[in-house]
Amino acid sequence: MGDYASQHSFRIAIVGGGISGLYCALAIHHHCTKAAVSFKVDVYEQAPEFKEIGAGIGLRPDAAQLIHNVGLGDGLTAIAGGSGDMLYRRFDDGGEIVTVPLSREGSVKLAPCARSELLELLKGGIESRGAATLHTGKACQRVEGLGDSVRIHFTDSTTADADLLIGSDGIHSQVRRQFVSDNATFSGFIAYRGVVPMKSLPQWPLPSYSVAWLAKHRHFLVFSISSNEALNIVAFVTKEESQVVHTKESWTSTCSRGEVFKDFEGFHPSVQDVIKLMPEEVSRWRINDHEPLDRWHYLDGKVVLLGDAAHAMTPHLGAGGSVGIADG
Numbered sequence: 001m002g003d004y005a006s007q008h009s010f011r012i013a014i015v016g017g018g019i020s021g022l023y024c025a026l027a028i029h030h031h032c033t034k035a036a037v038s039f040k041v042d043v044y045e046q047a048p049e050f051k052e053i054g055a056g057i058g059l060r061p062d063a064a065q066l067i068h069n070v071g072l073g074d075g076l077t078a079i080a081g082g083s084g085d086m087l088y089r090r091f092d093d094g095g096e097i098v099t100v101p102l103s104r105e106g107s108v109k110l111a112p113c114a115r116s117e118l119l120e121l122l123k124g125g126i127e128s129r130g131a132a133t134l135h136t137g138k139a140c141q142r143v144e145g146l147g148d149s150v151r152i153h154f155t156d157s158t159t160a161d162a163d164l165l166i167g168s169d170g171i172h173s174q175v176r177r178q179f180v181s182d183n184a185t186f187s188g189f190i191a192y193r194g195v196v197p198m199k200s201l202p203q204w205p206l207p208s209y210s211v212a213w214l215a216k217h218r219h220f221l222v223f224s225i226s227s228n229e230a231l232n233i234v235a236f237v238t239k240e241e242s243q244v245v246h247t248k249e250s251w252t253s254t255c256s257r258g259e260v261f262k263d264f265e266g267f268h269p270s271v272q273d274v275i276k277l278m279p280e281e282v283s284r285w286r287i288n289d290h291e292p293l294d295r296w297h298y299l300d301g302k303v304v305l306l307g308d309a310a311h312a313m314t315p316h317l318g319a320g321g322s323v324g325i326a327d328g
């Protein structure tokens with residue numbers, strides 16, 4: 001820390017209030033309070049409110065453990081779904097490929113949850129302990145090095161100075177763009193996404209709600225979220241870029257349910273039953289990716305990237321959000 005920091009609270013600005021950014025604010029508060037370090041954290045989110053899309057996310061046990069470590073374990077357990085094993089099945093006859101046991105006695109388990117409930121848990125944790133000041137409607141446009149500190153210029157013409165800037169502003173990170181000239185590129189996959197109430201499901205023929213039906217170039221994944229009251233659906237299909245010019249990385253990008261039926265033709269009747277429950281207009285998500293960076297810190301360590309801003313990845317490991325939490 002420079003002279004300023006030895007006399008004043010160390011000022012940390014987090015740009016981007018998604019899962020990675022909010023967890024990072026909590027982790028800084030947790031560790032710096034323990035170490036009796038004087039600090040001040042501000043989180044700057046571009047959107048008018050801290051909000052997540054209506055989809056599920058599976059947090060790996062290590063990420064779930066980190067949430068327990070900052071004192072939000074009970075809250076996470078309350079919103080998580082899924083209590084059975086993870087079943088990998090053949091797409092057509094539903095035959096077993098492998099069953100992965102997910103629950104180990106006494107250990108923190110995988111936590112599949114609704115993204116909105118997870119974000120609310122993190123935000124509530126920040127507010128209840130005064131871990132950070134949360135700002136909305138603050139879109140970072142430009143970053144300027146000022147020697148010992150860094151200045152953030154927002155699109156509303158305001159600025160904020162900090163001793164450390166953490167860029168957690170997602171796959172199209174504006175903070176990253178200041179230091180790296182690359183763009184996210186199409187990964188070759190799209191995903192159909194949806195959430196349906198558990199009570200709308202017909203008789204469930206399997207011993208667990210965590211199931212992936214696998215075929216070449218297509219797989220259909222479900223897991224329960226929201227205290228097992230809803231089933232999250234995410235179904236991946238390989239596509240040529242020319243087939244997805246109108247498909248965006250956005251909840252507003254949709255298609256008819258008929259397209260999901262078409263792409264998953266020949267899949268097991270249980271899959272067809274789940275598709276029938278999806279709305280007429282289904283979310284169709286473009287999956288983008290980034291080349292790995294060889295460094296995630298700039299301006300002599302005064303700017304650092306984390307989460308998708310640093311290392312966006314395709315969702316097949318179900319790991320982007322979990323790794324973003326681990327970064328914090």
Ligand SMILES: Cc1cc2nc3c(=O)[nH]c(=O)nc-3n(C[C@H](O)[C@H](O)[C@H](O)COP(=O)(O)OP(=O)(O)OC[C@H]3O[C@@H](n4cnc5c(N)ncnc54)[C@H](O)[C@@H]3O)c2cc1C
Nearest residue numbers: 016018019020046058140169170307308318319320321322
């Ligand atoms: C279909 C799909 C399924 C997935 N499933 C899983 C899963 O099961 N498990 C898992 O761990 N991961 C999963 N992932 C990956 C996971 O969603 C991401 O890795 C995670 O959301 C990254 O979080 P983040 O906070 O880094 O970025 P984001 O969630 O993108 O958050 C970035 C935040 O920054 C804000 N922002 C953007 N630009 C600016 C700016 N200029 N100024 C200020 N704020 C800004 C945004 O509004 C947003 O709030 C999945 C991804 C997809 C596409």
